[in-house]
Amino acid sequence: MITEFGAYALVLALVLSFLQLFLSAVGGAGRSSLLAGAGRGAAVGAFLCTALTFLALVHAFVVSDFSVANVAANSHTAKPLLYKVAGAWGSHEGSMLLWCLVLTGYGAAVASFGEALPPRLRAYAVATQGALGVLFLAYTVFASNPMARLVEAPVEGASLNPLLQDPALAFHPPFLYCGYVGFSVVFSFSMAALIEGRVDAAWARWVRPWTLAAWSFLTVGITLGAFWAYYELGWGGWWFWDPVENASFMPWLIGTALLHSAVVLEKRGALPGWTVFLGLAAFTFSMLGAFLVRSGVLTSVHAFAVDPTRGILLLTIMGIAAGAGFALFALRAPSLNAGGLFAPVSRESAIVLNNIILSTATAVVLVGTLFPLIREALDGEAVSVGAPFFNMTFVPLMILAMAVLPAGPLLAWKRGDARLVVRRLWLALAVAAILGLVAFAFVAPRSALASGGLVVGFWLIGGAVLELAERIKAFRAPWAEVRRRVTGLPRGAWGTTLAHAGLGVFVLGASFETTWRVEAAQALSVGGQLKLGAYELVLTDVGTVEGSNYIAERGIVKITKAGSPVCEARPERRFYPTGKQTTSEVAICPKVLDDLYVVMGERRAGADGQPAWLVRAFVNPWVRLIFLGPLIMAIGGLVSLSDRRLRFGVARKVEKAA
Amino acid sequence: MRRLLLILAAIACMAGAAADPAERLPDPVQEARARTLFREVRCLVCQNESIDDSQADLAGDLRQVVRDQVKQGRSDQQIRAFLVERYGEFVLLKPPFSAGNALLWATPWVVLILGGVMMVLLLRRRAGSSATDDDPQSLSEVEEARLQVLLKDE
Numbered sequence: 098m099i100t101e102f103g104a105y106a107l108v109l110a111l112v113l114s115f116l117q118l119f120l121s122a123v124g125g126a127g128r129s130s131l132l133a134g135a136g137r138g139a140a141v142g143a144f145l146c147t148a149l150t151f152l153a154l155v156h157a158f159v160v161s162d163f164s165v166a167n168v169a170a171n172s173h174t175a176k177p178l179l180y181k182v183a184g185a186w187g188s189h190e191g192s193m194l195l196w197c198l199v200l201t202g203y204g205a206a207v208a209s210f211g212e213a214l215p216p217r218l219r220a221y222a223v224a225t226q227g228a229l230g231v232l233f234l235a236y237t238v239f240a241s242n243p244m245a246r247l248v249e250a251p252v253e254g255a256s257l258n259p260l261l262q263d264p265a266l267a268f269h270p271p272f273l274y275c276g277y278v279g280f281s282v283v284f285s286f287s288m289a290a291l292i293e294g295r296v297d298a299a300w301a302r303w304v305r306p307w308t309l310a311a312w313s314f315l316t317v318g319i320t321l322g323a324f325w326a327y328y329e330l331g332w333g334g335w336w337f338w339d340p341v342e343n344a345s346f347m348p349w350l351i352g353t354a355l356l357h358s359a360v361v362l363e364k365r366g367a368l369p370g371w372t373v374f375l376g377l378a379a380f381t382f383s384m385l386g387a388f389l390v391r392s393g394v395l396t397s398v399h400a401f402a403v404d405p406t407r408g409i410l411l412l413t414i415m416g417i418a419a420g421a422g423f424a425l426f427a428l429r430a431p432s433l434n435a436g437g438l439f440a441p442v443s444r445e446s447a448i449v450l451n452n453i454i455l456s457t458a459t460a461v462v463l464v465g466t467l468f469p470l471i472r473e474a475l476d477g478e479a480v481s482v483g484a485p486f487f488n489m490t491f492v493p494l495m496i497l498a499m500a501v502l503p504a505g506p507l508l509a510w511k512r513g514d515a516r517l518v519v520r521r522l523w524l525a526l527a528v529a530a531i532l533g534l535v536a537f538a539f540v541a542p543r544s545a546l547a548s549g550g551l552v553v554g555f556w557l558i559g560g561a562v563l564e565l566a567e568r569i570k571a572f573r574a575p576w577a578e579v580r581r582r583v584t585g586l587p588r589g590a591w592g593t594t595l596a597h598a599g600l601g602v603f604v605l606g607a608s609f610e611t612t613w614r615v616e617a618a619q620a621l622s623v624g625g626q627l628k629l630g631a632y633e634l635v636l637t638d639v640g641t642v643e644g645s646n647y648i649a650e651r652g653i654v655k656i657t658k659a660g661s662p663v664c665e666a667r668p669e670r671r672f673y674p675t676g677k678q679t680t681s682e683v684a685i686c687p688k689v690l691d692d693l694y695v696v697m698g699e700r701r702a703g704a705d706g707q708p709a710w711l712v713r714a715f716v717n718p719w720v721r722l723i724f725l726g727p728l729i730m731a732i733g734g735l736v737s738l739s740d741r742r743l744r745f746g747v748a749r750k751v752e753k754a755a
Numbered sequence: 756m757r758r759l760l761l762i763l764a765a766i767a768c769m770a771g772a773a774a775d776p777a778e779r780l781p782d783p784v785q786e787a788r789a790r791t792l793f794r795e796v797r798c799l800v801c802q803n804e805s806i807d808d809s810q811a812d813l814a815g816d817l818r819q820v821v822r823d824q825v826k827q828g829r830s831d832q833q834i835r836a837f838l839v840e841r842y843g844e845f846v847l848l849k850p851p852f853s854a855g856n857a858l859l860w861a862t863p864w865v866v867l868i869l870g871g872v873m874m875v876l877l878l879r880r881r882a883g884s885s886a887t888d889d890d891p892q893s894l895s896e897v898e899e900a901r902l903q904v905l906l907k908d909e
Contacts, residue, residue, distance in 0.1 A: 126903070292905060332808050334808070337803065337804075338803075339802075339803050340803070425905075428905075435880060438880060439878070440878075441878050446874070446878070449874050449877065450874070452870075453867065453870030453871065453873075453874060454867075454870075456866060456870060457863055457866040457867045457870060460862055460863065460866040461862065461863045461866075464858065464859055464862040464863075465859070468850075468856075468858065468859045471858065472855060472856070472859075475855070476855060478843070478844060478855060479843060479844070479845040480844045480845060480847075480850045480855075480856065481797045481803075481844075481845055481846070481847060481848050481850070482848070482849075482850060482859065483797065483803060483805065483848030483849065484794070484805070484848060485794065485795050485848050485849035486848065486849045486850065486859075489849065490863050494863070494867075618776055619776055620776065620777070
């Protein structure tokens with residue numbers, strides 16, 4: 098009954114989205130506040146109905162209603178409750194519903210909280226959001242309905258892939274989708290601005306909070322995914338340049354570029370066309386990602402079920418939405434005002450450079466991801482594009498961007514003074530260079546590349562700190578003045594500092610971990626020993642444990658350093674009888690920044706006839722920074738978001754006063 | 756069902772095994788060279804993994820091939836050429852510079868140069884060019900008419 102109710106609510110959501118599109122568009126064009134208001138009501142209604150459907154699906158998963166096809170295919174009675182709930186968005190159909198939920202949710206948010214927006218802009222934005230809702234809800238209702246029933250319900254479900262039964266992965270999709278789909282609001286605002294033919298500083302100010310929110314969510318989502326890959330896949334890597342990872346990374350790169358160009362538009366009125374273009378591009382890349390992940394055109398470890406028909410439908414949706422967006426852009430772009438002028442050395446130029454590099458990086462990821470398809474279509478040759486390609490192209494681009502990054506916030510708008518910036522930043526560069534040289538001299542094995550990476554990381558952190566010190570006049574002004582400046586500093590400035598420093602933290606971790614990881618492997622019988630750098634590992638016991646839906650062999654590995662105990666690692670090999678799948682559960686002993694990472698392999702016959710297990714162990718130095726850095730960046734985004742200058746009402750007051 | 760197979764394939768490929776002591780070369784310099792090469796070679800039956808990461812049988816065989824050739828003193832270039840001849844370009848995770856791969860390798864440069872040109876054009880704008888915006892807040896009659904047409908089209 099609840100399931101039927103959910104299915105009905107989903108159709109209702111589709112109808113309401115259509116009303117949202119129609120009423121808002123007519124209301125906006127005819128300047129009828131009554132119709133526009135009705136359109137906003139429909140937006141809220143569409144969200145509530147989608148939420149009801151979503152709850153109904155979660156309910157079906159929690160009570161294990163196997164008459165629902167999606168539940169039967171992706172759940173099991175023995176699964177822990179968390180993964181039953183998470184199973185609701187673990188499949189193709191369920192995750193599409195989550196996509197729709199987030200999409201209508203953002204639409205309802207624009208409709209509810211955008212009171213200070215100009216009525217027509219708001220009406221057109223709500224209408225565009227409604228159009229996107231129609232496209233994706235229609236797809237969900239007609240081509241991938243999660244509430245579809247089975248004629249004969251099975252007694253037991255087929256269970257969720259055990260690799261996905263993990264807390265980080267349970268929360269990964271909601272964050273990712275709040276990010277990915279959050280760019281739909283930016284898309285809608287861009288469309289609305291293009292319809293109105295006006296892209297100005299006020300518009301940039303309205304768009305920025307939505308961009309910040311989406312970007313912060315996406316940052317957390319990607320980080321959770323990387324963290325999951327790190328401790329669940331069991332070979333210590335955290336980023337594989339896998340097509341699915343790339344699909345989520347491209348909107349992030351474009352979103353980052355957009356965050357910066359929107360600041361230029363807001364402060365200086367420059368780059369309106371480019372900023373709108375990025376606004377359209379960010380969500381286009383989100384849709385491209387949805388298509389790549391679900392169509393099966395690219396093979397990937399994380400991809401959903403392969404289904405070409407659905408792929409074509411998603412490609413069509415993307416074609417309609419992006420096609421309409423860019424056609425309107427082409428029509429309107431020539432009439433957009435080019436905005437304020439600026440000198441080659443200025444903050445505008447620095448941000449334009451940032452945008453060029455980020456766009457190039459996006460192009461690299463795009464062509465690298467799609468090239469195997471392109472080449473196969475051209476001459477039938479199968480090629481692979483993997484990590485070595487991206488390391489050779491993407492990484493140098495990022496180093497270039499990060500080399501100039503600390504100078505950006507210190508440059509003045511319009512015309513900056515390069516010598517002044519050098520005078521303010523030399524300390525950061527000197528400290529970074531010295532620390533890099535220290536690493537080069539003392540960390541074995543000697544690596545110029547990784548030491549250079551450390552220089553870049555320290556340079557970013559140092560630059561961010563010095564920029565903050567400059568703003569509050571630390572060490573230069575009297576204490577009272579500094580304190581006044583600290584309290585008066587806008588949240589946005591804190592956000593910038595945090596985000597840039599967070600990037601530096603990430604670079605430190607990435608450089609250190611990839612180069613100076615220590616690795617050891619040995620087939621061990623019980624009592625066997627393994628040397629891992631300064632650590633000594635002993636496999637003291639292997640026993641059997643039973644989980645709620647798996648049976649596991651668990652090794653006890655005692656780790657000591659120079660005779661004193663460090664920790665006890667318990668790696669497992671789990672067998673899930675329902676899917677007949679085996680996974681290895683990594684044991685991690687966290688140090689402050691480092692991880693001791695222990696994986697146990699299959700049982701094999703040892704030298705003396707005793708059973709033995711291949712134990713692989715890593716010291717992953719500074720690996721925590723890889724995940725900490727992006728979290729700091731996301732926190733920076735949220736701090737910026739809380740800036741009162743970005744609240745809707747203030748923007749309007751400023752405009753009125755001007 | 757295909758999904759299940761995919762997952763099974765993924766699991767078969769899981770958990771890097773290149774460090775398995777049974778496979779290692781006695782000479783640490785040669786072993787290090789082999790490990791560097793492994794990262795560029797695709798495990799052909801896996802989704803998107805190098806033979807350095809993969810535990811699939813085929814990846815083990817390929818590691819053996821590479822290690823043997825390293826031991827025989829063949830250069831990295833020779834080993835790559837040998838693998839391509841045997842398995843096609845698919846086996847390399849970094850496609851070689853060739854006419855067929857021109858699009859892949861040229862894209863970063865083309866976009867970067869395009870961006871540079873755009874930036875130069877942006878910087879060389881004359882102060883006079885931005886004087887046309889008398890009142891950006893309101894639409895001209897022509898624009899207003901165009902807007903109405905656009906909205907009707909929607």
